[in-house]
Amino acid sequence: MQEMTQYELFHRLLEEMGETGWWPAESKVEIVVGAIMIQNTTAANAERAVMNIGQVTQFESQAILDLPREELEVLVRPAGFYKNKSKAVHSVLHWFNEHDNDLRGIVRKYESNLRQELLKLHGVGDETADVLLLYIFDQPVFVADKYAQKLYTKLGIPGMDNYKAMRRLVSLDPQFTIWEAQEFHGLIDEFGKLYLRGKGRFEESFLAGYRLDASKLE
Structure with missing residues (x-):
């Protein structure tokens, strides 16, 4: 050996x-959506849901947040767990909005506690938190x-x-x-x-x- x-x-x-x-996406918002859609499903199913959301919102954060939950659930359905994942997308994007979508500011505010803050968000478990750290906040994890x-x-x-x-x-x-x-x-x-x-x-x-x-x- x-x-x-x-x-x-x-x-x-x-x-x-x-x-x-990797991560194959054209914006940070698309990465967030993809990281949630891929949970407990196949890549093909996740991609269908991501595409649905992109076609309706162009991955504009506020456009996604403005979608009625029921409409978002229809878009998310191919990825499964559509109620939970829709709630997770809204939860994460709302949290970003609360921080003015200032990624560097978020890193400065939470520093080494950032992962724990992400884990407090609905639908964000260990893997999703690390994906967000790596691809959204550019932390080498x-x-x-x-x-x-x-x-x-x-x-x-x-x-x-x-x-x-x-x-x-x-x-x-x-x-x-x-x-x-x-x-x-x-x-x-x-x-x-x-x-x-x-x-x-x-x-x-x-x-x-x-x-x-x-x-x-x-």
Whole structure:
């Protein structure tokens, strides 16, 4: 087995797969909507709901907030859990409005407590909070989603049982830039779609034969 650091894993993924451009969206509001729609559903279902909302509102924050809840629920329906997700979209965008949509100001106000503030919002759990930190607030954090859990398990790291467990064990090496952290998440998910779905084809992948250095994950 050839050992590598987390940062070396990032570069191996990047060399083999190229840039992903994650999160795929044209505005911060679209990212917020997408991060909520993807919860507990497939990417295809989430994309349909995101497209519905975009067609009606052009991802203008106030336009989404002005939609009657019942109308928003119809748009969200393809993503499932439409009542909860509609409420979450309104909750998050309203919170941004309360802070004048000043992202830098929000970071300055809450500093290291920002994640805890996000978790107070309806419909924002651990994964969504980290996605918002990474792609909305440009904080280099690790998103410990299902594909990340599966990949790190395959690379010899035990204890990757769920989001909270992995997040306790894994954080990004300080040398990751914001762009690299954003790409790393995208690369892991793109790798997962190719090699980790269902029973997976990891042994056929370019990462077979590698293991992560567990001493350098925190």
